[in-house]
Amino acid sequence: MSSALLALVLLDNPATPDMSAVAKALHARHPELATEAIGDGRTQQAQANSPLIRCGNELVAVMSMPAPIPQDQGLWARAATNWPESKAVAVRHRGHLIVSMLGKSEQPLVSARMTTAVIGALIATMPEVCGVVWAGGVARPADLWLDMSRDSFAPFPDYPFTLWIDILPYRSGDKIGAVTMGLSAFVGREIEFVTGKLTLPALFDKVAGLSVYLIEHGSVVKDGDTIGASASERIQVRHKNSDAFGGLPVFYCVDEFKH
Structure with a gap:
């Protein structure tokens, strides 16, 4: 995984996404992007349980973790400036997803766009999502990410860099x-x-x-x-x-x- 742009999607309760549903949501939100969950090609269930989703020519991995993320007081102090509920979310969440593009892209912006779009689709299909921590240092509420991630592939300078x-x-x-x-x-x-x-x-x-x-x-x-x-x-x-x-x-x- 590409660690620099790794994102943590916070969940009120541990849950595993249905990646076939996520792929459908991703395509609905970004029709220009070829998307699919990567299974073994034999069953619908294999696709639903796959940890990988194809976005154009890239693969994004989603791993479900049944535990909260490590506490970082500095992160939540910064987040509270614009997101008053952030500290409550930090305390109450019980699970998270790790989301990252596989491999190291030569262009970090490509990784950011892909990962941001996938996170938007995860939020659209998982009511458990309560927040996102980007690259270990920036926390945003789920509803803001859901809205702004629609512009993941917008041309410069209109992509959602304020999420990052x-x-x-x-x-x-x-x-x-x-x-x-x-x-x-x-x-x-x-x-x-x-x-x-x-x-x-x-x-x-x-x-x-x-x-x-x-x-x-x-x-x-x-x-x-x-x-x-x-x-x-x-x-x-x-x-x-x-x-x-x-x-x-x-x-x-x-x-x-x-x-």
Whole structure:
């Protein structure tokens, strides 16, 4: 399995999905995608019990685990900012599914799209699903995932990258900052952006725009590069280990570049 984009689908009670039903739901939600549950070709039951589902040319594995996921206080503290019920879900769930594309895709975005679509189909067919933990660091409610995963194969920049990445605000002296959580699964680093000029909504827009650009194109922003929407807006980017977040590898962005 590809561990970086492995997802955990939380269940109120342990359950095993009917993968033939999941394949039908996946096809209904994404008619452009060739889908099927992979059985031994002999019986309907073999397909229903298969741990594999074919999505186009890829295989996605779904494993049922009759136990809750390990507790991670940091994960649920972050999730609670936008999902007030998240801590209750963390406490009450009794089972989970592990979902991951087989093998290592050369393009993490391909894995993310496929895995996200399969999770949407699992939620559509399993009333037990109560939440999703993406890549070990981002938690979202099941209903949000069900809705947004319909856009799994939307063109750039409209795919549901906010299911995969958190953008968290913080204060740095008299400045404000934002840091991502989840981007490193795609490009090996998070974004840390500090500004003394932008409002918080504008800062979030900058970080979201850079995040989806990196998801689409890969780690193309080099150490020392400058980025910006116009010639007058130049934002310096450094590759470094974060001083504020425990040595986390980041694209460190500041909007005070002198030129």
